Amino acid sequence: MKLFFKKQGQVMIGGICQGFGMGLFLFPNAIPSGGGAGIAILLNYFFNLNMGLALWIVNFSLMLVGIKFLGKRFFLWTVFGITITSSSVDFFETYFMIPDRLIVYDLMIGSIFLGIGVGLLMRSNVSNGGIGVIAIIISHYRDILPGRPLFFINAMIFIITAAIISWEIFFLALMSQWISTTVIDIVCRLDFTKTYRLDWIRKS
Template structure:
C-alpha cells in the first residue's frame, strides 16, 4: 500500500508540474508542448475548447490505442497523469495571471516545468499520453526507438499549428520539446 501511495503522489505531482509549465507558460503563448499540445491549441483556436479539456480529449483518444499494446495498468496510470495535467492546465489558465509576460522567460520556465513533470511521470513508468503513445506503437511495430516517429509526428503537428496560428511557434516549440535522439 505504501508503494502505491508513493507512486500515486509522484504521478499527481508530475502531472501537476507538467500542467503548470503548459498552462501558465507555454499555452498562453500558443507554444505547443508536443504533438498533443499542438492539436489541443488547434482545437482551442478552431472550436474554443479550453486547452486543458482539449489536451485531455486528445490524450485520452490516443491512449485508447495503447491499451492493447501496453496493458491496462499502464493506461490507468497514464490516465491519472494526463487528467492531473489537464486539470492543472485548466486551474492555471483560469486562476493565475501573469501581468507582464516575456516570451523567452515563459518559454524557458515552461520548458523546465514541462521537463520536470514528464521526467517524474516517466520515472514511474507512466506516459504523459498524446502522440508519444502513437510513436511507441509505431516504434514497436518497426523495431525502432520511439524518438524518431515522435519527432516526425511532432514536426508535422508543429507545422500545421504554425500555419494556422503563427509561424514563430515553430522556433519556440523545438526548445520546449528537445531534438530527436538516436
C-alpha cells in the same frame, strides 16, 4: 502497497509540474505543449470541432492504442495523470498571473517544468496523453529514452500544422519541445528510485 503510493505520489508531482509549466508559462503565450494539441488544432481547422472536444478525441484515441500495447493499468494511470495535469493547468491559469512577461523566460521556465513533469510520468510508465503514448510505445520496444521520439513526432506535427495554418509560433513550439524533451531524458536517466526500469513490462 508501498510501491503503489510511491507511484501515485510521483504521478501527482509529475502532473502538477506539467500543469504548472503549461498553465503559468506556455499557454498564456499561445505556445503548444505538444503534438496532440497540434492535431487538435488541425481537427478544429478542417472540421470546426471545439478545441476541447478535439483534444479529448486525440488523447482518448491514442490512449486506446496504449491499452493494446501497454495494458489496462497504463490506461488507468494515464487517465489519473491527465486529470491531475488538467486540474493543475486550470488552477494556475485561474489563480496566478505574471506581470511584465518576457516570452524568452516563459519559454525556458515553462518548457523545463513541462519536461520535469512529463519525465516523472514516463518514469512511472504513465503517459502525459497525446503523443506521449506513442513515444512510450517506441521507447518500450526499441529500448531507448522517450524524449527523442517525442521530439521528432511533435516536430513533424508542428511542421504540418504550421504549413496549413500559420508559421508564427512554429519556432517557439519547436524550441519548447527541444528543451522539454531534453529535460525528459535527463529525468529518465536519474537514478533516484530503485523501482525505475526502462524495459517496462506490460501489465494487463
